[in-house]
Amino acid sequence: MASRDKKFIEERHAMIMKLVKEDGRVTVGDLCQRFSISVATARSDLDQLEKLGTIKRTHGGALAADRDEHPLPFSTRQKYYGSEKKAIGKAAVGLIKDGEVVFIDGGTTAAQMRLFLAEKQKLTIITPSIEIAYWLSSTPSISVYLLNGFLNRDSLASVGAPSEEAIARMNITRAFCGAAGFTLQDGLTDLGMGFVEQKRVICKLARKVVGLVDHTKIGVTSLASFAGLEDIETIVTDRPLPKDLLPALQERGIQVIVARA
16 A cells, blocks of 8 residues: 555656646645645645755745756656666566677666666676666676766766777677657657767667666657667557557567566
């Protein structure tokens, strides 16, 4: 019961953040009416979101925080839809065979794959993620190649385009890439050009591309694309896709895996 209540609260927080982003502000009264919650609960929600840096509290409501000045840290972003991201990560690891060379990007969803890799044998993991590399450093059956680049402190990962010449020497079986958005028109998209440039190179050279996108990213287009539909082999998500999207992907031979939390 507690787990279900926590998931409901997380979903409500995500919807509040979406409202603030779209409208620029919300009021306590609006939240009470929209979500059928008490004034005390609405205020508590806003207080919690302000502590995470996602909004700025005002008298009677909240305003959108300056995301450029206060980007959300990796540890904060991991908390949202945490169980869903773990389910996606576990399902993604199920696609990996012993002995393969795979790329795992530095996003909060892809990072959950590290929790389920211990039983794999003779893997080589290419990643920009310091967290993934540190986690796997105690797993002798897995070799880790850490991509070089500038450190992005908010994601705990290196960013920037890696050397195509160096990556081309590696036989990358699959590239597992999180994204800030996924649509039929734009494919997999992301927020920062450093991440986009990095994943463009990897997806160009990998034999197969696997998109890891929770349901909040479906139908969303972010700053720039790093993989089109023609590049993608599989999409792993946490809820059934919209009825108009699933047939279009199946027509293109893209496998869709729904991972249940």
